[in-house]
Amino acid sequence: MKKLLxxxxxxxxxxxxxxxxxxSSMQGHDMSNMNMKEENTAQDSSxxxxxxxxxxxxxxKEINLTAKEALLQINDQVKLPVYTYNxxxxxxxxRVKQGDNVxxxxxxxxxxxxxxxxxGYPVPNNQDGVPGVTMDAIKPGETFTYEFTATVPGxxxxxxxxxxxxQVDKGLYGTLxxxxxxxxxxxxxxxxxxxxxxxxxDEGNMDMSGMDHSNMNNGNSSDNQQMDMxxxxxxxxxxxxxxxxxxxxxxxVKPLKVKKGEKVRLRLVNAGYMSHxxxxxxxxxxxxxTDGQPLKDPQPIKDELLNIAPGERYDIEFIANNxxxxxxxxxGDMEGAxxxxxKIQYEDQTNNTDKENAKKDLPIVDMTKYGKHELGQxxxxxxxxxxxxxxxxxxxxxxxxxxxxxxxxxxETAPVNVKKGDLVxxxxxxxxxKDLHPMHLHGHFFQVLSKNGKPITGSPLIKDTLNLxxxxxxxxxFKADNPGNWMFHCHDLHHASAGMxxxxxxxxxxxxxxxxxxxxxxxxx
Numbered sequence: 363m364k365k366l367l368x369x370x371x372x373x374x375x376x377x378x379x380x381x382x383x384x385x386s387s388m389q390g391h392d393m394s395n396m397n398m399k400e401e402n403t404a405q406d407s408s409x410x411x412x413x414x415x416x417x418x419x420x421x422x423k424e425i426n427l428t429a430k431e432a433l434l435q436i437n438d439q440v441k442l443p444v445y446t447y448n449x450x451x452x453x454x455x456x457r458v459k460q461g462d463n464v465x466x467x468x469x470x471x472x473x474x475x476x477x478x479x480x481x482g483y484p485v486p487n488n489q490d491g492v493p494g495v496t497m498d499a500i501k502p503g504e505t506f507t508y509e510f511t512a513t514v515p516g517x518x519x520x521x522x523x524x525x526x527x528x529q530v531d532k533g534l535y536g537t538l539x540x541x542x543x544x545x546x547x548x549x550x551x552x553x554x555x556x557x558x559x560x561x562x563x564d565e566g567n568m569d570m571s572g573m574d575h576s577n578m579n580n581g582n583s584s585d586n587q588q589m590d591m592x593x594x595x596x597x598x599x600x601x602x603x604x605x606x607x608x609x610x611x612x613x614x615v616k617p618l619k620v621k622k623g624e625k626v627r628l629r630l631v632n633a634g635y636m637s638h639x640x641x642x643x644x645x646x647x648x649x650x651x652t653d654g655q656p657l658k659d660p661q662p663i664k665d666e667l668l669n670i671a672p673g674e675r676y677d678i679e680f681i682a683n684n685x686x687x688x689x690x691x692x693x694g695d696m697e698g699a700x701x702x703x704x705k706i707q708y709e710d711q712t713n714n715t716d717k718e719n720a721k722k723d724l725p726i727v728d729m730t731k732y733g734k735h736e737l738g739q740x741x742x743x744x745x746x747x748x749x750x751x752x753x754x755x756x757x758x759x760x761x762x763x764x765x766x767x768x769x770x771x772x773x774e775t776a777p778v779n780v781k782k783g784d785l786v787x788x789x790x791x792x793x794x795x796k797d798l799h800p801m802h803l804h805g806h807f808f809q810v811l812s813k814n815g816k817p818i819t820g821s822p823l824i825k826d827t828l829n830l831x832x833x834x835x836x837x838x839x840f841k842a843d844n845p846g847n848w849m850f851h852c853h854d855l856h857h858a859s860a861g862m863x864x865x866x867x868x869x870x871x872x873x874x875x876x877x878x879x880x881x882x883x884x885x886x887x
Contacts, residue, residue, distance in 0.1 A: 411443055417450045417536075417608075421457045423465060427478075429534065430471040436606060437614045437701075440561065444533035445472055445522075451609055452555060453520075453536030460515045460543045466508045468500065475499030475883045478508060479523035480538060481673065482653055482826040484805055485510040487846025487873065492523045492804070494877050494884035495847055495865075499524045501883065514807075515542035516654020517553070517629040517675045525885040527855035535633060540654075548679065549624035554690075556670060557634040558698055559604040559611075602636070603697040611701035618690075618706045620682040626706075627679050628690070632670040635854050637798060637829065638702060639667040641724060643716050644688040647680040649732060655807060658821035659734035667693055667726045671800045671829030673853035682706075686713040693720050730813045733821025740785070740809045740839035742817060747784035748842075752801075754830065754852070754862065756794040764861045765797070765852060771861025772887075778850065778866045780842040786866075787811075787839045792830035799857065800829040803866065804848040808840040827853055845871040849886070859887045 414434040420426075427447045434444045434451050447453025447468075458464055470476050477499055479491035489510050493499040500506045521535035537553055607615045620626055627650075632638060646662040653675050670676055691703035699720055755766045767775045780786055788808070792799050803826055810823040814835055828836060851863035877884060 412449070414444060414446060414451055415449045417452050417455060418448065419455045419457050420448075423463070425454075425456055425464070425466045426469070427454060427466060427536075428469045428471055429476050431473075432533075434533070434609065436559065436604065436609060437611045440559070440604065440611075442559075445476075445529060446533050447536050451533035451535075453534070455537045455539060455553065456520070457539045457541070458512045459541045460512055462512045464508075464510055464512050467505060468508065469505045470500045470502055473502055474529075475501045475524055476522050476529060476534060477506075477524045478520050479526075479804075480508075480510070480518065480520050481802070482516075482518045482675070483510075483538065484514060484807070484844050487805065487844070487848065487871070488875060490523075490804055490846070490848070492849055492886040494886045495849065496873070496875060498878060498881060499884050512540045514654065515540045515545075516651060516656075517631065517677055518654055519555075519631055519633065519675070521633070523886060524883075525859075526887060527859040530633070530855060537629075537631065539629070547625075548627040550618070550620055550626045551629070552618050552627070553629040553631065554607050554704065555609075555631040555633050556638045556640075556692075556702060557606045557609070557632075558602040558636055559606065560601050561603050600696070605638070605692060605696070605698035605700075605702035607702055607704050611698075612703070615704045618704060619709055620706060621709050622682055622685050624682045625679060626682055627677060630668070630670055630676045630678065632672050632674050635672055635856065636696070637669055637671045639669045639693045639726060640690060641665070641667055641693050641719070641722075642678070642680065642688075642690050643706075643719075644684045644686065645680045645682070647678045649676055649727065649729075650679050651675075651677040652729065652823070653807070653825040653827055655824035657733040657823075658736055660732065660821070663727060665724055667724050669726050671798065671827070673800050673802050673827035674825075674829065682708065685711045686716065687711065688716050689718060691718060691720055693722070693724065695721065729820065729823060730810070730816075730818045731820045735819050736822065738809050738822030738824070739841070740787075740811060742811050742837065744785070746787040746839065748778065748780050748786045749788075750778045750786070751789045752791070752850075752864070754790065754792045754794060754799045754801075756797055759861075762860070765794070765799075765857040766861055767864050772851075772863035775861075775864040777864055779869055780866060781869045782842055782845050782871075784842040785839065786842055787837065789835065789837050790828070790830055791835045792832055794832055796832055797857070798829060798831055798854065799862065800827055800853045801850065802827040802853040803840070803850045805844045805846060806840045806842075806848065806866070808838040810836060810838050812837045842866070842868065847871065847873065851887075855887075863887065 411433040414432040432446045435441045444451050477491040489508050490496045518538040522529040604611050646664045648660040685708045688706045692699045753768045764771050807824050845868045848866040851858040
């Protein structure tokens, strides 16, 4: 069973968990973040939960979501108590057209407050779903209506931002697909969401509060202490031994049906905490979009790995021109990697000569060199109104491991102060010794300009989530064109809950939201 790593960092939450998303044919998945007593109670059936249903696709002028509990079966051995949107994990796929006015009515039938954050989507600030920043969390029994215009097409997802390291872990997520006005049609359109789980919750039930912090200063540590803590974090990560696609693992993953000659689109979403390298067998494919944004003249590639970091989305397309049965599989030597694979089955074909090769060493697609190079909206040498350096680090705080921006943890991190119309350049540097940091900006897209000092030579790369490996440095730029107070945080939600959060704050923005000073339920991390 999947289980959070419970500790005493910041708001008492040091959680490693994940989310998964979907499409119309997807069963969902999830796992519980509950403590051992709560998990055992659910499994002993003293708490009767309905079985999770298959994920549905919803469209129309008004979409209704109900958050409620269910019991989800990941495979023939693992059954988990979950939180759901509309009784499924992933929750309902919301599918609308560019230009539509989107109205989503969310009812909370869970035992704790929740929200929805529209990951990657430039909604108005008061619809962003961050408790204590843009809204109060939606309490049990209450209803909240989200409204925005679907201005930008592409692949997105939604999830709770209330104690998100816990609630996303429990299943509160789904996908948002915005179809372009003049969409190039495909014959098959599948959404596949990657995730990972823990089958032994006892090992995950670690409390860091018992550690000796006597020689550690808050927010500071020696290099050796930093390395030790980072190594411990990776040891905890290794306890995730079930990898899933759409909430199912191994043979439980539903095959993708195709016919010869069809154009097939796969929307790939990573809602977990690890990067996953995917290999499409038997076919050339093109990466047509990342984080919902199209790439310029993508070239066909074959037998290269697509590395998808937490929070990222990639749309790929291929022509089904090689009849048989083929795998899309995760490469790597992690224990659960063999469960993250799905069969691509040609209808009326029985030829099955494909074999797994997850250990084969294949090149990884370099997105900074992929597609046709041309100038985007921003360049490295133009004038910017605001420049900000974001030094990402790992340290020991007085209550456990923390993740810092410029040596500080949220809410002590310095915000990126802007005014509407400003051009903003941000340099991100990962100085953590071992940790990946997929940095996610709310409410805006940014253009990636350089990696490790070298300008991007492929297609203009427009994203909302960018993964930094240890030692890497990126420069990104965006226009301050969506007034509000916006989170900029690591989408390893464990890292966010332990401090790696700042805000983009518009100086000339006046919010009509006033947090209730007596409401202690708002946990926007």
